[in-house]
Amino acid sequence: MRATFPHLLHLDVALGILYPSLGIEIVPPPPITQKTIEIGVKLAPQNACFPLKVTLGNFIEAIEQGADTIFMVGGVGPCRFGYYGQIQRIILEDLGYRVRFVLLDHPRYGVWSFLSALRAMTGGRLFLPEIVRVARLSFAVLRFTEELETHRRALRCQVRDPQELDRVIDGTIEALRQVKTFGELEALKTDALEKLNALPRNGRKDFLKVGIVGEVYIAQETRVNFNVEKLLGDLGVYVHNSVSTVEYVLHTFRPLTRSREKLEAWELAKPYLRRFVGGEGIDSVGSAIRYAREGFDGVVHLYPFTCMPEIVAKGVLQAVSRDLDLPVLHLAIDEHSGEAGLVTRVEAFVDVLERRKQEKKRGLKRNGSLSRS
Amino acid sequence: MDLFLGVDVGSVTTKFVLMDREKRILASCYLRTSGDPIAALKEGLRYIEHRMPQGGVIRGVGTTGSARHLAGVIVGADIVKNEITAHAVAAITRVPDVRTVFEIGGQDSKLIIIRNGVVEDFAMNTVCAAGTGSFLEHQAVRLNVPIEEFGKLALQARQSVRIAGRCTVFAESDMIHKQQLGFGKAEIVKGLCEALVRNFINNLASGREIEDPIVFQGGVAANQGMVQAFRDFFGGKKRIIVPPEHGVMGAWGAAILAMEYAPQKTAFQGFSVVERNFKSRSFICTDCPNACEIVVLKEDDRVKALWGSRCGKWTPETATVRCEEEDENLPSLSSYPGCSTERCAMHG
Numbered sequence A: 001m002r003a004t005f006p007h008l009l010h011l012d013v014a015l016g017i018l019y020p021s022l023g024i025e026i027v028p029p030p031p032i033t034q035k036t037i038e039i040g041v042k043l044a045p046q047n048a049c050f051p052l053k054v055t056l057g058n059f060i061e062a063i064e065q066g067a068d069t070i071f072m073v074g075g076v077g078p079c080r081f082g083y084y085g086q087i088q089r090i091i092l093e094d095l096g097y098r099v100r101f102v103l104l105d106h107p108r109y110g111v112w113s114f115l116s117a118l119r120a121m122t123g124g125r126l127f128l129p130e131i132v133r134v135a136r137l138s139f140a141v142l143r144f145t146e147e148l149e150t151h152r153r154a155l156r157c158q159v160r161d162p163q164e165l166d167r168v169i170d171g172t173i174e175a176l177r178q179v180k181t182f183g184e185l186e187a188l189k190t191d192a193l194e195k196l197n198a199l200p201r202n203g204r205k206d207f208l209k210v211g212i213v214g215e216v217y218i219a220q221e222t223r224v225n226f227n228v229e230k231l232l233g234d235l236g237v238y239v240h241n242s243v244s245t246v247e248y249v250l251h252t253f254r255p256l257t258r259s260r261e262k263l264e265a266w267e268l269a270k271p272y273l274r275r276f277v278g279g280e281g282i283d284s285v286g287s288a289i290r291y292a293r294e295g296f297d298g299v300v301h302l303y304p305f306t307c308m309p310e311i312v313a314k315g316v317l318q319a320v321s322r323d324l325d326l327p328v329l330h331l332a333i334d335e336h337s338g339e340a341g342l343v344t345r346v347e348a349f350v351d352v353l354e355r356r357k358q359e360k361k362r363g364l365k366r367n368g369s370l371s372r373s
Numbered sequence B: 001m002d003l004f005l006g007v008d009v010g011s012v013t014t015k016f017v018l019m020d021r022e023k024r025i026l027a028s029c030y031l032r033t034s035g036d037p038i039a040a041l042k043e044g045l046r047y048i049e050h051r052m053p054q055g056g057v058i059r060g061v062g063t064t065g066s067a068r069h070l071a072g073v074i075v076g077a078d079i080v081k082n083e084i085t086a087h088a089v090a091a092i093t094r095v096p097d098v099r100t101v102f103e104i105g106g107q108d109s110k111l112i113i114i115r116n117g118v119v120e121d122f123a124m125n126t127v128c129a130a131g132t133g134s135f136l137e138h139q140a141v142r143l144n145v146p147i148e149e150f151g152k153l154a155l156q157a158r159q160s161v162r163i164a165g166r167c168t169v170f171a172e173s174d175m176i177h178k179q180q181l182g183f184g185k186a187e188i189v190k191g192l193c194e195a196l197v198r199n200f201i202n203n204l205a206s207g208r209e210i211e212d213p214i215v216f217q218g219g220v221a222a223n224q225g226m227v228q229a230f231r232d233f234f235g236g237k238k239r240i241i242v243p244p245e246h247g248v249m250g251a252w253g254a255a256i257l258a259m260e261y262a263p264q265k266t267a268f269q270g271f272s273v274v275e276r277n278f279k280s281r282s283f284i285c286t287d288c289p290n291a292c293e294i295v296v297l298k299e300d301d302r303v304k305a306l307w308g309s310r311c312g313k314w315t316p317e318t319a320t321v322r323c324e325e326e327d328e329n330l331p332s333l334s335s336y337p338g339c340s341t342e343r344c345a346m347h348g
């Protein structure tokens, strides 16, 4: 068996530890490129969600590299995500690919059934405690990759040399791939945090703060969303992303355990949205409200072009934006999105936030024309 | 006298504004980009140079538009700004209590919401041609009406005919249909203007409050038929202002931003730029499946600036080498069998 899986930011680092430790040989898909997107777009139904198309591209490229088994998670709730795996399996079958499709789609069975299923597949060679250990280790690695990205978003506008920041973080993520024990992970953590602390700062303190909300795939996958985070960071903005793969994995396998943040976001969204609308619709609304409370200057809402839950969220966010005086930039992404238009929007949005901040600082009643210098 | 230069390079038109410290426009021009922004930039610079007042010195340069970075490198910009901010700044300068800006240009359109002199919200359409000036140009050609006459003709219509204009393709067939039904050109032109207004509002205004005064700017604002169609759309209840400088608002905004930015010493390269030998070209990077199209700006044989790399691996030096390699490997034209140099289009 040569197994593969879809890319989602640094998920491959964690899975690259998990599967081989269980005795499963893996063939990770090549990094997402324009070609991945083109393949997916060509083979998927035209009106399928954009994340389905990109992950389908991942599978095809991995199969070309020799993968014969695909691990795919399903989703929960009244949303198309639950069917991604099914549709992709049918598409691959129709194309004549002979691959095994393992759908880890029923959250009801939980993480235990997932692990014992894996164990069965590897011929039951491993003891359960060992399986638990590697599962915990890979999860801890995933958490740390996410922590590193949080630092990257926060620090980009504060360090003197953003390229050096990238080198530290990308270097650490590469090194994480080799981690075998918790001890090694801890050592890497300490080392990386020291390096990050030691990066020379530019001394800026009055940067704008922008929060990212949206659909789990598009809001995180920088190779698909034109790296909006970096764009913002390079414009001198402090960025925080409310979407997290760790959360998503937890939620998929243990639908009843939700982190404090998630419950809080849902609570905050209540005055606007009481019903589950599928995907991350409620989370987008709740997180935006939280950003407003925490004094963020604005929110960027990232979602696939035809995503139903997020279109609901968009409508609600317009009301939130009015009520809380919080600027929100909605960016719908799909294969037709052009980089130039997106960059223009993001730049203009940052200008809006900058001007608002200046006005507030001046304490004027905001009646002066901005051109009356 | 301290002067400021604003340059707006779009894919269809290129605009220049020369402005003094009172934000007065001393000279401006509106040119076709015709796929060659470098030539358009040079032409604009020549035009402005001839209109420089005695004792005038350029103290700052701002660029905007889709080729703002290219323009910034060639002309030497102190500030490079997106079109939305540039257009808003100019509209606020012209009409300080403006609350909404409609901007319809050749290849895109924008809606900007302004409150208390600050941009509050905006929307931009870059994908759908049915919401831009090219929609009208396209149909004008079909109807055999010069685009300049379009507006006047629309005003002559005695009744209006509804044209389904959700998309350029539908509009075209519906227009032909209405022609066959015997509607006159004036009515059809009026119907097209109204279709464009509907598209603009549907695409951009969704859920946004349109409050007046509205400043209508961009090349399409010259079209009186369009102005009338917007007035009719709001039932004559909203104040719509078309400023006299509507065609060059982006460039004007860029000039104002350059003045506000107040550089110590301008990066302006001087009018002699027109003598320099700039060329832009592109190559496809084959180092990974992203296959980025790297666009380079060359001065003589040296790469000055480059855009389009997703990973940031290219530097002017490596790109220069790459261009040279490509040039060497290019078969010379005369070696193509059957190439008659004089008549070959590739030589022209």
Ligand code: SF4
Residues within 6 Å of the ligand: A049, A050, A051, A079, A080, A081, A082, A215, A278, A279, A280, A304, A306, A307, A308, A309, A310
């Ligand atoms: S959340 Fe959006 S993108 Fe994801 S499956 Fe649902 S509709 Fe598709």
Ligand code: SF4
Residues within 6 Å of the ligand: B285, B286, B287, B288, B289, B290, B291, B292, B308, B309, B310, B311, B312, B313, B314
């Ligand atoms: S520029 Fe970088 S990302 Fe683009 S094709 Fe070349 S190697 Fe790939």
